[in-house]
Amino acid sequence: MNDNTQAQRVKDLVLRGFAEFAAGNVGILRTLLREDFVEHSPGNPSGREAFIEFIAQAPVAGSRLVLKRVIADDRYAVVHYHMVPPGDERGVAVVDIWRLEGDQIVEHWDVVQPVPEPAEIPNGMF
Template identity: 55%
Template sequence: MTTAKKIVVECFENLFVHKDFAAASANVHPDFVTHSPGFPSGRDAFVEAMRNSPMAGADVSVKRVIADDDHVVVHLHFVLPGEDTGTAVVDIVRVEDGLIVEHWDVKQPVPPGTEMF
């Protein structure tokens, strides 16, 4: 596993699976930039927004992780309480000097009858 991939997997598992926001923030640069509408840039503001978002209460599973040099793509499945199928999310992050510095994402509701693998 590449270094960038290890950093991102550790951060995402702490952030979304274990809900350990302090541990997740250790992998994020203080001047982190997100291009995700509705979420603030800056490590502390972003992590706090994630802690207070509905996603903090979701059941999240990491489906796959793909790394290409300093970019890492993470495919996640989020299921909020009361939902049946949830949402598929693809996060793209850029790692620089051992920290996550930039983030993009795309989201799509999982259609009924579709199995996430």
């Protein structure tokens, strides 16, 4: 399989998972995450079941997620999106980095930044 085909497969897998999760299906993570999943974000647990239990209670699970872009290669997918929790229309800008092996996610990093007042970002956040 060439790199372009593999990169598209990684991108498609992450896009399907993102769409399912954004629609409220937290259970999709049981299929996507490998059992020994490693989490790099401070305060978030590693391991598939511990991470799913944590994320189901986290603000992201109840937020509107608006996908802005996805960049993928043969092992990584980078997802940039606007997370809008109830009652916070500005929300936060999120970049998730997922490392995959085969058809499962094995590692995750993220960067989360509150969206400031529009006057502070004349070129926009997204």
